[in-house]
Amino acid sequence: MQGMxxxxxxxxxxxxxxxxxxxxxxxxLVLHEDGSIDAxxxxxxxxxxxxxxxxxxxxxxxxxxxxxAAVAAVGDTLREQGLSAPAxxxxxxxxxxxxxxxxxxxxxxxxxxxxxxxxxVDRARAETLMFRLARDERDAWVTWPxxxxxxxxxxxxxxxxxxxxxxxxxxxxxxxxxxxxxxxSLAEIRPGLG
Numbered sequence: 001m002q003g004m005x006x007x008x009x010x011x012x013x014x015x016x017x018x019x020x021x022x023x024x025x026x027x028x029l030v031l032h033e034d035g036s037i038d039a040x041x042x043x044x045x046x047x048x049x050x051x052x053x054x055x056x057x058x059x060x061x062x063x064x065x066x067x068x069a070a071v072a073a074v075g076d077t078l079r080e081q082g083l084s085a086p087a088x089x090x091x092x093x094x095x096x097x098x099x100x101x102x103x104x105x106x107x108x109x110x111x112x113x114x115x116x117x118x119x120x121v122d123r124a125r126a127e128t129l130m131f132r133l134a135r136d137e138r139d140a141w142v143t144w145p146x147x148x149x150x151x152x153x154x155x156x157x158x159x160x161x162x163x164x165x166x167x168x169x170x171x172x173x174x175x176x177x178x179x180x181x182x183x184x185s186l187a188e189i190r191p192g193l194g
Contacts, residue, residue: 004036
């Protein structure tokens with residue numbers, strides 16, 4: 001056999017075997033004496049006899065562009081694990097991306113397991129609970145002078161004896177000023193509590 005079979009030539013030019021058989025019947029292919037296809041001569045004849053507007057071009061692969069943030073995330077994940085990461089703009093290999101994906105899956109599983117064991121709590125829920133606790137504490141301090149001012153004034157009047165009278169309203173103002181000063185100093189340390 002000197003040339004190619006129909007199947008071989010079909011694979012060579014990227015067409016179906018049926019298309020090659022039609023071309024052979026129409027005389028657009030050059031054949032050797034044994035019936036095999038002369039590839040070089042057939043390619044030339046097909047190029048001369050085929051209408052370019054009717055040729056099918058293989059569709060270009062439709063690859064979505066990978067966002068730069070995703071590539072950077074792969075690099076960050078690999079660096080966190082002590083593995084070699086691609087240079088910036090250097091492109092990520094499939095193996096690097098697959099490794100980063102597997103590392104992230106393992107990290108997610110570890111976090112899920114820690115949650116199930118009760119070793120990990122939801123940050124948003126913890127912050128909400130701490131905010132409520134701090135607000136309740138602040139409210140207790142803010143309302144404290146009104147609750148104790150009259151009692152403190154009467155005890156102070158009794159302790160000082162005759163001739164000294166401490167007014168409950170004045171005692172409340174002094175206590176409120178003291179509490180406000182304490183809350184202001186806390187607000188400087190931890191904003192949002194005051």
